[in-house]
Amino acid sequence: MDFQEFREAVYKKRGINLSGYKEKQLKRRIESFMNASGVKDYKEFLNILLNDKDKWEAFLDKVTINVSEFFRNPDIFEKLERDILPKLVEGKRKIKIWSAACSNGAEPYSIAIIMEERFPGVQYKITATDIDENILNAARKGLYEERLIKNVSPQRLKRFFRKEPSGLYSVVPELKRNITFLKHDLLVDRYDTDYDLIVCRNVNIYFTKETQDKIYRNMNRSLRVGGVLFVGATENIMNYRELGFDKLYHWFYVKREHLS
Ligand SMILES: C[S@@+](CC[C@H](N)C(=O)[O-])C[C@H]1O[C@@H](n2cnc3c(N)ncnc32)[C@H](O)[C@@H]1O
Structure with missing residues (x-):
């Protein structure tokens, strides 16, 4: 499974449309998350995400980046x-x-x-x-x-x-x-x-x-x-x-x- 197929599978299974995100940045974030989880292969990674709720949530956090503060700027x-x-x-x-x-x-x-x-x-x-x-x-x-x-x-x-x-x-x-x-x-x-x-x-x-x-x-x-x-x-x-x-x-x- 390559990156495009992984993106499509995430959309199909979870309704998250990753294709609107800038590809290079997104790929970098996802691959660093895969490395940190000790996974090299997109198919294996997808399986983990679909079966482990905590991992899926951590993945979403990584993809979406939710830094904010009061009166930012x-x-x-x-x-x-x-x-x-x-x-x-x-x-x-x-x-x-x-x-x-x-x-x-x-x-x-x-x-x-x-x-x-x-x-x-x-x-x-x-x-x-x-x-x-x-x-x-x-x-x-x-x-x-x-x-x-x-x-x-x-x-x-x-x-x-x-x-x-x-x-x-x-x-x-x-x-x-x-x-x-x-x-x-x-x-x-x-x-x-x-x-x-x-x-x-x-x-x-x-x-x-x-x-x-x-x-x-x-x-x-x-x-x-x-x-x-x-x-x-x-x-x-x-x-x-x-x-x-x-x-x-x-x-x-x-x-x-x-x-x-
Ligand atoms: C960096 S924060 C920005 C927060 C706040 N608007 C600010 O400027 O401080 C980006 C937020 O966008 C959300 N986000 C990412 N993709 C999104 C999408 N497709 N639809 C809605 N929210 C999304 C993330 O979950 C994250 O909380």
Whole structure:
């Protein structure tokens, strides 16, 4: 069995579409995982993955990379808070937000902190999704190591977190109230509609250009006209016009027209 056949088998058996990921990077990650497990052959590796739940989960972790933290790139979150969100909520009582590939939940909780603090009169619903059920369970728990909250101000820490006897920090129930964590694969599942804001950061870098464009097109259809797509610090959408967006500012694209 070669790498392509392995990819196809993973899709067939487990519904994970690895063909949208950049091949060289993905192969390197998978082969280093195989080496660490003492396996040389793709067929043998597939058998192990399909029969050992822990191995399968460790494999998914390796493939998907779920590093995240609160207010990742704090200057960009400040831009969101000061310039982007005030315009988005103007004249509205309710907004609908999607944090796609939300990992451990630090990202949707960061947005909830901003909404609670800066826009207390606006109702908000955040759908926070990821492909990885384990990381979603961690996100639902909302327990974090200190290093993940280094960008949280002392005032916010006091209001929105509790220090647990274990030394970890838990988010207060107020922050969980408006967030729903759901499993969603950006390459396979259908996208919901009518979002005012979609936050999709630090996941598209793992996908091929073709897959990235497909995701941005789907996100265009998922936003309402005038809604905003917020991407990662190193992600620059060059062909944003043909994807139906205008550029508002670095990392923020506004839906100009609905793609058919
Ligand atoms: C590096 S984290 C980014 C987390 C957060 N958005 C941030 O910027 O801090 C990438 C996340 O993408 C998720 N992911 C990878 N492939 C995915 C896919 N096909 N669909 C949905 N999520 C995916 C991973 O499970 C991981 O949690």
